[in-house]
């Protein structure tokens with residue numbers, strides 16, 4: 001494998017190059033001798049780039065200047081061909097950090113989608129690790145394969161791609177981490193709890209609050225996980241020019257939420273860390289929900305409003 005992330009030195013045929021125009025618009029091309037890049041700003045011959053230093057500035061026939069760089073993974077994922085919606089770099093970075101994806105880790109993920117998150121997982125787990133991606137749509141799996149192979153410059157030795165449903169086909173055991181990015185992640189929790197090692201971690205990326213609620217409650221009901229943690233990340237870009245130093249007027253306001261939970265040892269009974277609202281309307285709602293859950297044969301839940309008692313230490317009543 002000749003991963004582009006490992007490539008340095010002058011541009012060579014086969015390299016992916018990101019051309020940024022004066023307005024900041026990026027174009028990603030794969031260098032091929034004799035080929036040309038065309039836009040409304042004119043033509044640029046690939047031969048002009050082959051052999052040039054990374055970071056050079058080249059000019060199209062219209063005299064428009066382009067900065068030529070090998071793309072960062074963040075730029076590559078934003079510009080890659082999409083089938084399914086991708087995980088944005090800000091969330092991928094948190095997944096790598098909070099799901100603790102380490103070199104050599106054995107990781108499964110679903111759905112593979114466009115292969116954006118897959119690329120981050122592969123880079124973090126490295127060639128000695130395993131990233132086993134499940135994607136139930138064959139057309140999306142094909143897009144993911146093209147994107148991942150384009151970024152890494154060929155087949156990645158740590159990657160397995162299966163077209164199928166993770167809930168039914170998860171083949172690996174002794175997994176360190178499982179990452180789920182799909183509409184109904186709770187459908188996979190039984191398979192995930194079986195495949196994870198004790199101490200392993202499941203990380204779920206969901207787009208809506210109703211999904212967070214369901215996945216957290218089902219993680220609790222599963223009984224194999226320690227208390228889940230739910231959070232989101234916001235990144236605000238800044239405009240810095242002379243005295244005008246301020247946040248950008250625009251930002252990506254919402255992408256998704258993350259939920260993480262650690263797999264307990266078989267037979268371990270998780271200590272109950274949930275807050276109990278004891279009085280007022282929340283308390284009555286909670287009591288009613290417990291009775292309904294008990295009647296349905298489910299484990300007790302924290303109930304609506306249980307976390308609304310304020311941050312721990314501020315009357316959280318843990």
Ligand SMILES: C[S@@+](CC[C@H](N)C(=O)[O-])C[C@H]1O[C@@H](n2cnc3c(N)ncnc32)[C@H](O)[C@@H]1O
Pocket residue numbers: 084085086087110111112113114115116117118134135136137140164165166167181182183184188
């Ligand atoms: C939001 S996309 C994933 C995007 C991907 N993480 C990325 O960064 O490119 C969700 C994908 O999950 C797939 N999917 C949904 N449920 C699945 C399951 N149980 N097993 C495998 N794939 C599933 C869908 O077909 C869809 O392509």
